[in-house]
Structure formats: structure tokens, C-alpha cells
Amino acid sequence: MELRSTAFDDRAPVPERHARGGGNVSPPLDWSRPPPGTRALALLCEDPDAPGGTFLHWLVTDIDPTSAGTAAGELPDGGSAHPNGFGDRGWDGPQPPPGDPAHRYEFRLYALPADVTLPDDVSAAEARRVLDARGLASGTLTGTYQR
Numbered sequence: 001m002e003l004r005s006t007a008f009d010d011r012a013p014v015p016e017r018h019a020r021g022g023g024n025v026s027p028p029l030d031w032s033r034p035p036p037g038t039r040a041l042a043l044l045c046e047d048p049d050a051p052g053g054t055f056l057h058w059l060v061t062d063i064d065p066t067s068a069g070t071a072a073g074e075l076p077d078g079g080s081a082h083p084n085g086f087g088d089r090g091w092d093g094p095q096p097p098p099g100d101p102a103h104r105y106e107f108r109l110y111a112l113p114a115d116v117t118l119p120d121d122v123s124a125a126e127a128r129r130v131l132d133a134r135g136l137a138s139g140t141l142t143g144t145y146q147r
Contacts, residue, residue, distance in 0.1 A: 001031055001032050001033075001034060001035075001109060001111060001137045001138060001139035002031060002032040002139050003029065003030075003031050003032075003107060003108075003109045003139035003140060003141040004029070004030050004031070004141060005027045005028055005029050005030070005107075005141060005143075006028050006030070007027040007028055007072065008027065008143050010141055010142055010143075011142055011143075011144065012143065012144065013102070013143065013144050013145060013146075014027065014093070014094055014105055014143035014144065014145045015027075017072075018072075018093045018094070019093045019094045019095065019145060019147075020086075020092050020093040020094060020095035021095055021147070022093070024091070024092065024093050025072050025073040025091075025093075026058065026070075026072060026073055026074070026090075026091035026093070027072060027143075028069070028070065028071050028072040029043075029069050029070050029076075029107065029109075029141070030068060030069035031068060031069055031109050031139060032139070033068070034065055034111035034136070034137060035111055035136050035137050037113055037136060038065045038111040038112065038113070038136055038137075039065060039112060039113055039114050039115065040061070040062055040063060040065055040112045040114065040115045040116070041063035041064070041065055041067070041076070041109060041110060041111060041112065042059075042060065042061045042062075042063065042109070042110045042112060042116060042131055043058065043059070043060040043063060043076060043079070043107065043108070043109050043110075044056075044058070044059050044106075044107070044108045044110070044124070044127055044128060044131060045057040045058035045059075045091075045105060045106065045107045045108075046105075046106055046108075046124040046128070047094070047096070047103050047104065047105055047106075048104060048106060049096070049100075049101075049103040049104055050085075050096070050103065051097060051100075053125075054123075054124045054125055055085045055124060056084050056085040056122075056123065056124035056127065057084055057085065057091065057092055057093065057094070057105065058081075058084060058090070058091045058092070058107075059081070059082040059084065059118070059122070059124075059127055060075060060076055060079040060080065060081050060082070061079065061080050061082065061115065061116055061117075061118060062078055062079055062080045062115050062116075063076040063077065063078055063079040064076070064077040064078035064079075065111070075090065082118060082120060082122065082127075083120050083121070085124070093145075094143075094145035095147070096145060096146065096147055097147070098147045099147075100146065100147070101146065102144040102145060102146035103144065103145055103146070104142050104143075104144055105142065105143045105144070105145060106140060106141075106142050107140065107141040107142070107143070108128070108131070108138055108139070108140050109138060109139045109140075110131045110132075110134075110135040110137075110138045111135060111136045111137045111138065112131070112134055112135060112136065113134070113136055114134075116130060116131065116134060118130060
């Protein structure tokens with residue numbers, strides 16, 4: 001599956017508008033059609049460069065498998081937002097420590113054969129483990145951000 005954004009290219013900087021200290025608006029995303037047998041999509045965004053270990057910025061499950069993307073600042077169609085590493089439900093953008101080298105923000109879209117149930121306190125690593133194990137296909141988009 002392909003995952004893209006009109007806000008930034010793969011491996012390019014995420015605009016300030018999408019950072020937690022900027023507008024904190026989730027980026028627009030578009031994706032290709034999932035494979036046959038897909039009953040739900042899930043979206044994960046994490047920072048593997050965070051000082052305390054991989055940090056969860058966004059986790060959305062139960063996304064309508066017929067959707068082709070989501071607009072900036074919107075929850076994907078049918079999606080259920082989970083709490084992120086800041087304790088907020090939904091998107092919270094990049095906020096690496098000032099002076100750190102650029103962090104990577106990895107967006108992953110998963111095609112799933114059924115809805116997946118994850119606890120509210122799920123870590124980025126556990127969510128990724130479950131989604132990797134159950135996914136029929138996935139697509140990745142990586143942005144960078146530095147303060």
C-alpha cells in the first residue's frame with residue numbers, strides 16, 4: 001500500500017503547522033486501495049528517536065476500508081482515536097527536545113482482515129507488534145522534524 005501526504009514528501013520535514021508547538025493539526029494523508037479481504041484500516045504515527053524510547057503520536061483504528069485518505073485536522077472516516085504518548089486522544093504532532101537532531105515521524109497505515117481492539121494504555125511498540133502481526137499489507141510515510 002502507498003501512503004502519501006500533500007503536506008510533505010517521504011523523508012522530508014513535517015511543516016510547523018503539524019507540530020505540537022505550531023498549529024498541532026494532523027497532516028492530510030492519502031492512501032492506495034487496500035488488498036482484497038481488508039475489513040478495517042489502522043493508522044499509527046510514532047517517533048522512534050524520542051529520548052525515552054519510541055513515542056506514540058497518533059493511533060487510529062477501525063478506519064473505513066473504502067476510504068482513500070483524510071484531510072488535515074480530521075479523523076479518518078469511521079476511525080476511533082486512541083490516547084497518545086502525551087495522554088491526549090487523537091493527534092499530537094512532533095515536539096522533539098530543542099537542540100536534538102531531527103527526529104523521524106513514521107506514519108504506518110495497516111490493512112486488517114478485521115477490526116482490532118487495543119487497550120487505551122497501549123504503547124507504540126505494542127500497537128505496532130499487534131498491527132504488524134495482523135496486517136494484510138501496510139504502507140509507510142516518514143517525515144522529519146527538528147526544533
